Every structure is written in structure tokens, then in C-alpha cells.
Amino acid sequence: MIDKTLNWVDDRLGVAKGGRTFLDKIFPDHWSFMLGEIALYSFVVLLGTGVFLTLYYVPSANEIVYHGSYLPLRGQHVSEAYASTVGLSFDVRSGLLMRQAHHWAADIFLGAIAVHMARVFFTGAFRKPREFNWIVGTIMLILGIVNGFLGYSLPDDLVSGTGIRIAYSIIESIPLVGSYLGFFLFGGNYPGNGVIIPRFYVIHVLIVPAIIVGLLAAHLGLLVKQKHTQFPGKGKTEHNVVGSPMFPTFMAKTTGFLFMSTAVIFGLGGFAQINPIWQFGQYEPYQISYAVQPDWYMGWLDGALRIMPSWEWVGWGHTIPLEVFLPAVIFPGLIFNILIIWPFIESKMTKDRNYHNLLDRPRDRPKRTAAGAAMLTLLFAVFLASSTDVMANFFELPLIDVLWFFRFFVPLSPIVAYFLTYKICHEMIGAEGIGKRKRALVVSRSTEGEYSTEPSEPRPGDSHEELEAIAVPTYIDTTDPELATAAGVRRVIR
């Protein structure tokens, strides 16, 4: 029956050959290859919960009187966007769970992308021939950040409205065209004529997700076409991939992992409150809350804005608000451009034009590892700077001192991180047996009174055992008879 169906399909689409290759695709077994899957599965949750939310959310700035079940808001004048978001949280059954799961999934999506990207970077997986996929992934990161911002702006609550106001001012800061861009996007001077919510909505639910889906297909398509990278090891060369096959082993594990990811996201959605907009209230342009931070992936931009000195350029009848333009436009622009062209920078500097399918250990490439550590340190330092006011309160320090600290800490810490990482990598390259399990030394004293040390006997697990890989069975007439009978694999002691 199944054979018949498959033949029917293959008669029409000719999928048998490629399909078999696909089912035989080998996935290397290493935990770090799982990080991208977290991003993929949280995106699946984003799509599912997002569709649910669109059924109840009303993208409109029209003012109405709230009549829902949340008592403190009853009778207040709020926008339809805000009222419908509160409504889908309290008056739609399972609505709050879906909304909070959506928000958590977005935070996890971007976190998983960031960690996945760090893994790809530090192991050199972006090198030839995978530059395209690195760029596609970076663009998805940028789009994810943009869509996260648009998404949490939609409820029209006090906190996110302030974020939109800041975004408007950042657009306004662009020389020459800034005020035009702001007016066109918002339909006039801030807050515009009520078009920004519907416009953000269509970008958030249609345009950006459609692009991300397309790029995701390209990302995975390239992954299949170019095959996985792998860490060096027994039997692993530049010309093969060693691991478990797509079907059934990897498919079972990854499907299980999809369920685990969704379980965590929905668990957080139920138990960890996120963005309680009913506590913030409706956005009014003259109201403001205290000690609010954006979602974590926007923190680095907020921090850069905070520590920037007040350097406004004025001359020839014009103003360039450098105190906004540099940290909020030029700084992220530089970071993302460096990320995108990094594979080319590196191959230019190392003059390495070869194919690379085997991954590096980070310590074996001290300069790249140090550069990555410096970048992460810089981003983490500006991220910390986005909570200067909270820190000043918590440590009971003057706010000005905290800000001055970050004005030095942010530019200096990446330099320190670079040289420190470089030094550590070099030390590790030179050290014997690093990364291997330590064996106890037995110190003994001879009859002459001399001391000597002997390594103790190896215990189980001390030596690295690697398995010899075998081919996925193909046609019977080409199968090595020994392999066909070999049950499983052979154990090889290295």
C-alpha cells in the first residue's frame, strides 16, 4: 500500500532518488548543533501563537471605552489596540497563555539565534563554502530583532508607546532625510494620525514573517545542499559527514526536541508573567513610567543611547543629533555590517581560500576567537549600560557615577577581552593534553629519598573512545557482505 502510494507520487514528481538521499542525510551528533533547532522551533511556536493572536487583536488607534472584565480599566478611554490586547489576555480563553507564549517564544527565538551564531562563528563554520548561509542567518537575526520590536509595540501600552516615540526620534535623527522618513512612516509629526499601529501590524504579521520564512527555507535548503560541518575526529574528514541519518534517528530526536521546546515555551507562558500591559496602562504621549527596559535584544541599543555624550552638531543652518545618530543608527549599522562581511574579512586576512567542512576548536584560532570575544564583550557591556538607573538604585550609587563608569567600561572592556582571550588561547595551544580528562599522578619516594611521579592506571572514561563510522546501507549488490551482517559498529580505542 505504502509502496503503491510512493510509486504514484514518484511517477508524477520523480522524488525517489532525491528523497532517498534526503532520508540518508547525516546529522553530526554534537550538542552545539541543537542551538539552531531551538531557534527553528521557537519560530514554529511564534507562527502558531501569532495566528491565534491575530484573530483577536484589533490594529487600530481608535479610542473606545473599555468594557472588559479587568476591573481597574473599566470605563477608561483606551485605544482599540490596547483594549483588544487586554481583552485577548483576560476575556479570550487560553488567550493569556498564547500571548505570553508568543512573547517568550520571541525572546527565546532571538536568544537561540544569538547563541547559534556564536557557535558558528567560534568554530569557523561560516567559512567557504558557507558564506551565503552566514549572511542569510545574520539577516534573519536583524529581521527578528526588528519584528520583535514591532511586535511588542503593538499593544499600545505605556511602555511600548515610549519605545515607538524613541524609534521616531531615532529616525528623525538621520541627516537630510530623517524628518521626511519619520513623517512618511508615521503619517505626520509624532504621534501621527493613528496610522502607525496598523502599519506596524502589517509589517509585523505579514511582511517580515514572509521574508523570514523565505530566508529560513533558503537557510535549511543550503544546509541540505552543502551538508553539515563536523568537528574533527575518528574517521571524520573534509570529504565526509559522520553522524546519525535523517530518517529515522534524527527525525525522532528532533521531533522530540520540538515538543520539548514548545513545552518549555508554553510552561514559561503560563508561569512566568511577561509584559503585563494591564499594569502599564494605555499609552499617552505625555505619560512615562520609571525604570523600564526594552526586551533583552534591544537593550544594547538602549545602552548605547544612554552612555553617549551629548554631542549635537549644529552648523550652516542644520542640526545633526550625533548623540542619537551615532549610537542608534551608525553603531548597529556597523555591528551588523561587520557580522555580514566577516567571512570575507577573515579569508582576506588569512588568505585562506579552501573549502572547510571540519570545524575549528576556538583555541586553535586565537585571533578569531579573540575578535568574537571582544564583540560579545562589547555588546554585553552596552547591554548592561541599558540598566544604569536600576543599578544606581540597587547599589545606591549616584547615577552620574554609574554612567561615567560605563562610558569607560564599554569602549575598554572589548580591548581587554581581546588580549585576554588571545593570551588564553595561546596558552591552551601550548599546553599538553588540554581538554582531556586529567589522570591522577602517584607520587612515590624511593629508598634513596628521591621523589618520582607516575601517572596512575587509566580509569574507564579516561581515554577518548571514538567509533568507526559505517556507510548507510545502499543497494544490496554494492553492500559489503561483512557490513551487511555487522551489527552496529565497532569500538575503537584511540
Next chain:
Amino acid sequence: MSDDTARTNGALPPATLDDPHLQPATRHPGRMEILAAIAIVIGMLGFVAFMWAYWVNASNQWEAATLAVGMAGLGVGTIAWGKYLMPQGPFVEERHDFHSTESERSAFNAAITGRGGLEVKRRGLLLGLFAVGGGIMTVALGFPLIRSLGPKPSKSDATYGPTENSLFTTHWRQGAQLVTVGGRPVMVDDLEVGGVLTVFPAGHEGSSPDQVILIRLAQLGPNDPPHVIAPPGKTSYGVQGYVAYSKLCTHLGCPVGLYQEKTQQLVCPCHQSIFNVNAGAIPQFGPAPRPLPQLPLTVDATGQMRANGGFDQAVGPGFWERP
């Protein structure tokens, strides 16, 4: 080919007990299968419990917990199946070069440069015209795509409406009445010393560019000399101990809503710019580059507070056209 040899061997060698990949648990595949089955059954129960929670309209936490148990049960069961009971290998797959052979490459290149190049050489004019036409089309499509989105920012309110279409103007005029967001006129004895109030020009309550923070710095009578504001503040702008500044931060336009009476400072909660209330709201620290524009005040015969003119500059953050 006969049926025997054409038949593909799709089965993987089974995982065996001496496979060192296998965790101790797999030494007993039968037990492992039972554990995986139990996990999946727990998952099923979790989903059933979710339906119950939904049915009785239980709390968000119940729904999340039951759903998470359901998904985690299925997840654990499937992962255990894949990890412990399916053949682990490792299996190997050969890689093949991505690039085509030299002859395929040259054929491809020849098709492009040969056919295309020849055509370009023959009909250069057409290609040039096509490129220009495409460029014009792009610009033409840009008109509705971009220009329809919003009004052009205007320099004054003479040709366009005020404030909505201009970054330079507000609704503050000579004699504009100070009202609260609820529309109540502000009287001169409304505030105690140290009190602040967000005010708007009458008829424009809640408007973003018009928001002004009114502060009472001192208890002064109508005939007392004005409260002294250090430069660049304008002493004549205050009245009876009151001063009023635009509430839009000159950094990014957040409402400068934190007034610290002890230090006579206005603090912007967004990025911690600090303005000196006693000295024309000059920025003392933080990223804000300019003082908050000051609104001239007056008190009419009935004790109502009014603006004694508009702002002398654009309010809010900087932009290119700002002189």
C-alpha cells in the same frame, strides 16, 4: 535488473548492546521501551488534562502546566525512542564537490557571455533604453509607495496645519490658556511650592508636541519680583514663582516626567538626561544636547494661567532642518 538486486536495502543495522554510544539504560532495551511508552502515556494524559482545564476554564497556570506536561511527555518519549532504541551509527556520508566540472563551467559562462555579450554588442541602444526605462519605473513607483504615506514636513504652519505637519510649531500662542489633560484651567494658586503639573494649551489636551511641565519653584505674590532663573533661562518667562518647560526631552522626545525638588532637577526616565530647573533647564548630565525650551507665562485678571507667547524654537529632539 531482477527484482532481487533492484530491491534497495533501506534498513539500518540495529543498535546493539556493545555500541558504546548507548547509555547504561539501553542495556535493557525492553525496559527502555516501557519507559518511553510511559512518557508518551503521561503526555497523552497531560493533553487530556489540558482539555479538562480548558473545559472548566481553569487558570492560565493549569492550562500551561497540563500543556507543558503533554508536550514534554511526547518529547521525552520520542527522544528516548530515537536516542536509545534507534540505530545510532555513527554512519558516514560522502561529500561531493559543489563546483561543476571545468567544461560545465565554461559552457555556462559561454552561454552568458557569448549569447548575452553578442546581443549587447548588437543592440546596445535597446539595452541602454531598457535600463533607463527601468530606472524611471522605479522612481515612478516610489511616488505612491513612499510619498502617499504621509505629509511632507513643513517649516511653518502657514501652508499646512499646525504641529501635525511641522516639527517647528506647537499650539502655544500668546494668551493660550493652560489646562490640565482633563481640560480644567490651571489657576495660579493650584500648585504648592515643589508641585508639578503637565499642562496643555486649551483645546489640545493630550497633544504630544504641546505638552509642558509647569513647576512652582517659589511662593511669590503678584507684585513680587520674578523668581530669578540663572541664564540661559529667561526671568521674564516665569510668573509668581512658576516656570514652564516643554516636557519633550531634547534627546529622544520622552516626557521628562521626574521632578526632584531637592536638587531642582528634571530627570528623563528614558535615558537619564538631567536638566537644571533653576537655570533654564540646561542639561547637566546625560545625552540630551539642549535645554528644554521654556514657555513664557502670565496670569490673567481672573487668576488663570496663560502663555505669554509660544516657544522660541522647535521642541523635542534634534533633526536636520533645525537651524
